[in-house]
Amino acid sequence: MIDCGEGSQLQMFKMRLPMNRLTDIFISHMHGDHCLGLPGLLSTLDLHDRGPASPVNVYLPEQGADIVGRMVKFFCGGAGYPINIIPIPRDGGLLMETKSLEVSAFRLYHRIPAFGFLFREKPKPRKLLGDMADFYKIPLSMRADVKDGADFVKDDGTVIPNSRLTTSAPPSLSYAYCSDTMADSRVARAVEGVDLLYHEATYLDELRAQAEARGHSTALQAARIALEAGVGMLMIGHYSKRYNDPSPLLEEAKSIFPNTIAARELDRISVSAKKTIS
Amino acid sequence: MIDCGEGSQLQMFKMRLPMNRLTDIFISHMHGDHCLGLPGLLSTLDLHDRGPASPVNVYLPEQGADIVGRMVKFFCGGAGYPINIIPIPRDGGLLMETKSLEVSAFRLYHRIPAFGFLFREKPKPRKLLGDMADFYKIPLSMRADVKDGADFVKDDGTVIPNSRLTTSAPPSLSYAYCSDTMADSRVARAVEGVDLLYHEATYLDELRAQAEARGHSTALQAARIALEAGVGMLMIGHYSKRYNDPSPLLEEAKSIFPNTIAARELDRISVSAKKTIS
Numbered sequence: 001m002i003d004c005g006e007g008s009q010l011q012m013f014k015m016r017l018p019m020n021r022l023t024d025i026f027i028s029h030m031h032g033d034h035c036l037g038l039p040g041l042l043s044t045l046d047l048h049d050r051g052p053a054s055p056v057n058v059y060l061p062e063q064g065a066d067i068v069g070r071m072v073k074f075f076c077g078g079a080g081y082p083i084n085i086i087p088i089p090r091d092g093g094l095l096m097e098t099k100s101l102e103v104s105a106f107r108l109y110h111r112i113p114a115f116g117f118l119f120r121e122k123p124k125p126r127k128l129l130g131d132m133a134d135f136y137k138i139p140l141s142m143r144a145d146v147k148d149g150a151d152f153v154k155d156d157g158t159v160i161p162n163s164r165l166t167t168s169a170p171p172s173l174s175y176a177y178c179s180d181t182m183a184d185s186r187v188a189r190a191v192e193g194v195d196l197l198y199h200e201a202t203y204l205d206e207l208r209a210q211a212e213a214r215g216h217s218t219a220l221q222a223a224r225i226a227l228e229a230g231v232g233m234l235m236i237g238h239y240s241k242r243y244n245d246p247s248p249l250l251e252e253a254k255s256i257f258p259n260t261i262a263a264r265e266l267d268r269i270s271v272s273a274k275k276t277i278s
Numbered sequence: 279m280i281d282c283g284e285g286s287q288l289q290m291f292k293m294r295l296p297m298n299r300l301t302d303i304f305i306s307h308m309h310g311d312h313c314l315g316l317p318g319l320l321s322t323l324d325l326h327d328r329g330p331a332s333p334v335n336v337y338l339p340e341q342g343a344d345i346v347g348r349m350v351k352f353f354c355g356g357a358g359y360p361i362n363i364i365p366i367p368r369d370g371g372l373l374m375e376t377k378s379l380e381v382s383a384f385r386l387y388h389r390i391p392a393f394g395f396l397f398r399e400k401p402k403p404r405k406l407l408g409d410m411a412d413f414y415k416i417p418l419s420m421r422a423d424v425k426d427g428a429d430f431v432k433d434d435g436t437v438i439p440n441s442r443l444t445t446s447a448p449p450s451l452s453y454a455y456c457s458d459t460m461a462d463s464r465v466a467r468a469v470e471g472v473d474l475l476y477h478e479a480t481y482l483d484e485l486r487a488q489a490e491a492r493g494h495s496t497a498l499q500a501a502r503i504a505l506e507a508g509v510g511m512l513m514i515g516h517y518s519k520r521y522n523d524p525s526p527l528l529e530e531a532k533s534i535f536p537n538t539i540a541a542r543e544l545d546r547i548s549v550s551a552k553k554t555i556s
Contacts, residue, residue: 006318036318040284043310067352074345075310092290109383 001025001119002177008037009044015266019048024096026103027060028179030067038068039075042083048079059095059105061113062087080270088115092190100124106190108181116178118191126166135158150269167195171195171273176231182212183221188228196271197226198263201249208224210214219249223257232274237263279303280395280455286315287322290343293544297326302383305338306457308345313338316346317353319362328359337373337383339391340365366393370468378402386459387445389493391492394456396469404444414438431492449551454509457516460490461499466506475504475547476541479514479527497527501535510552513539 004025027035065087072083092105092115100122108114116201125147138152146152154159176191179200191197202216226234234257239246246262255259305313343365348362370383370393378400386392403425416430424430430438454469457478460488469475480494489496505510512535524540531538
């Protein structure tokens with residue numbers, strides 16, 4: 001989960017997201033609308049049969065560790081599962097990794113310390129063709145090597161080239177999340193080439209001065225970051241309340257980055273690989 | 279406002295309750311579902327042109343003063359209006375009064391320290407009959423006395439009895455709120471004779487043991503408290519999630535206290551005077 005404003009648990013419930021599968025929460029910055037849903041959500045998780053072996057890790061700017069630690073202790077003190085409060089290093093960096101995924105943080109440029117998050121799938125193995133594996137009787141013990149690209153050598157010494165046994169690996173997808181921030185080239189470098197970039201677009205470009213004063217971006221600026229970073233798709237969000245409808249913001253962003261979509265509450269978005277494979 | 283769980287500000291918004299008129303918030307106990315909406319609500323109030331002369335007073339059990347104080351300082355630190363955190367005395371008592379209203383706290387019996395709240399309108403003046411006031415040319419300076427029950431003495435010494443000039447005062451209404459609590463006769467004494475009593479009714483009476491173990495009441499118990507206290511009307515609420523519909527709880531309460539209603543999210547309830555005037 002990225003950010004957890006007031007009411008996040010209710011939205012999870014509405015979307016029927018499985019509470020049990022939540023293990024890591026990444027808080028971008030310590031404004032209340034990005035983190036005040038934490039104590040309630042963490043309390044509710046306690047009702048879902050989590051045990052001592054099912055911790056939840058909360059990554060957040062170091063400025064928030066004390067207050068969030070106190071809130072968790074007060075409101076979730078009797079929780080039956082561990083809640084780990086983990087300060088993000090000042091300059092970001094790798095936060096966690098699993099067998100298939102890496103999550104890292106990078107600096108954003110807002111009124112208070114803020115971080116973006118980059119989710120990057122690790123390289124995946126090639127796909128072994130089932131009928132070929134059967135035909136050549138490839139032992140189970142050797143299949144991992146073949147998926148990693150090795151040729152298969154039969155008992156009689158015949159070499160079956162890997163290209164006959166496998167198809168190429170599915171692409172490793174990447175997603176970056178940037179909210180709240182001023183448009184900044186350093187952000188573009190941090191998210192270079194991701195398949196999907198979420199970037200805030202609080203205002204239309206006619207309010208660029210206000211965006212800068214408040215530490216936010218315009219839709220045009222978000223699109224420029226997407227262009228500069230060479231991302232596959234841009235999703236904008238975090239619209240100022242003055243816009244009842246995000247269409248003008250979307251049109252502005254599309255004018256220079258056509259592959260843009262506008263985030264809406266409760267949307268589900270699939271990340272797909274960039275069309276251009278280098 | 280009584281209690282302020284996560285999402286309270288959203289419910290206020292849905293009901294179009296005027297944010298500007300909120301001056302006092304009464305927190306019954308420090309479980310998260312009764313107070314975690316505070317920092318978000320207090321932040322939002324700051325967007326509504328409140329100034330240094332428009333404080334918000336938050337009354338809460340003393341056990342919560344430290345953590346709420348820290349949360350308010352962290353998340354609402356730059357608020358342009360004063361936020362006063364006011365611990366409720368251990369045994370309750372008068373919390374605030376205005377020209378027309380008194381609010382006091384009384385002990386509840388839950389797993390942690392908890393308070394109920396009693397709202398009591400002060401005695402109201404009698405209603406001066408406009409045509410009589412004109413007919414007898416009662417000077418403005420004397421009208422307050424007449425509304426308080428005085429006869430009017432004309433310049434020539436004639437006494438006009440008050441009963442000709444006024445009608446009786448409208449009733450002073452009272453409302454008591456009790457959640458979360460075990461059913462307890464001390465609560466009945468604290469809310470004696472109120473026009474409307476809100477009392478929690480978490481379970482049906484078949485789960486009375488569980489109610490006691492968790493510091494809650496059954497619908498039947500809530501109705502007994504209403505009967506014992508001689509209230510005008512009972513409103514039950516705080517139903518366990520196991521009941522998709524409060525009808526069985528309502529029926530159970532009505533079986534011994536017929537003038538019962540079941541609270542539902544976003545309801546508006548009018549308090550009216552008890553039918554029986556003693």
